[in-house]
Amino acid sequence: MVxxxxxxxxxxxxxxxxxxxxxxxxxxxxxxxxxxAHAVRVADRVGSTRPGDRIAVRAALxxxxxxxxxRLGAFGRTVATVLAMTGRHPxxxxxxxxxxxxxxxxxxxxxxxxxxxxxxxxxxxxxAPEGADTERWxxxxxADDE
Numbered sequence: 001m002v003x004x005x006x007x008x009x010x011x012x013x014x015x016x017x018x019x020x021x022x023x024x025x026x027x028x029x030x031x032x033x034x035x036x037a038h039a040v041r042v043a044d045r046v047g048s049t050r051p052g053d054r055i056a057v058r059a060a061l062x063x064x065x066x067x068x069x070x071r072l073g074a075f076g077r078t079v080a081t082v083l084a085m086t087g088r089h090p091x092x093x094x095x096x097x098x099x100x101x102x103x104x105x106x107x108x109x110x111x112x113x114x115x116x117x118x119x120x121x122x123x124x125x126x127x128a129p130e131g132a133d134t135e136r137w138x139x140x141x142x143a144d145d146e
Contacts, residue, residue: 007033008040016040019058023111027104028061030068039064045143056136059120060143062113066104066121070097 007029008016020028028036043060050056070093072080080094089095096103105122119129120140128137 007036012040016061019054020061021111024058024062024108024113027065027068027107027111031065032067032073034074035064035067042140042143045146046139049139049143050136053136055114055116056140058114059117059136059140062104062108062117063121063124063140063144064100064104065107066100066102067097069100069103070094072097 016025016028028039031039039061042063043057046053046056046060070076072093076094077097080090080097083090083094084098090098101122101124105118108118108121116132116136119132120137123129124144125141128134
């Protein structure tokens with residue numbers, strides 16, 4: 001994760017406006033700048049391997065929107081992750097950060113997002129659920145891991 005990332009510039013904002021609905025864009029822009037920058041990088045990667053796959057690109061842009069429920073910076077996110085790895089169950093913003101997949105998926109479902117986009121937000125970086133496009137899922141996982 002890039003700690004001092006900036007929000008997308010005007011060119012990227014234009015592309016985002018073409019790809020995302022108004023409600024999706026609202027959720028996207030609630031994210032911290034570093035998360036927005038990460039999402040744009042993931043979308044660029046998946047778009048280069050799956051040209052024309054707007055669902056995959058939208059899933060990339062929206063997969064971490066649940067992190068907006070937490071106001072943690074890089075240090076707090078690291079602490080939350082370490083606590084979870086040691087079996088502790090933090091509360092508050094740390095719990096929200098650790099549960100960002102479910103929280104993001106719930107928000108995306110409420111606004112009527114595509115089912116694949118919702119499930120990728122909910123389940124990444126895990127395996128694709130039954131019935132999902134596994135090639136699309138795999139491309140997103142690779143793009144998110146680079």
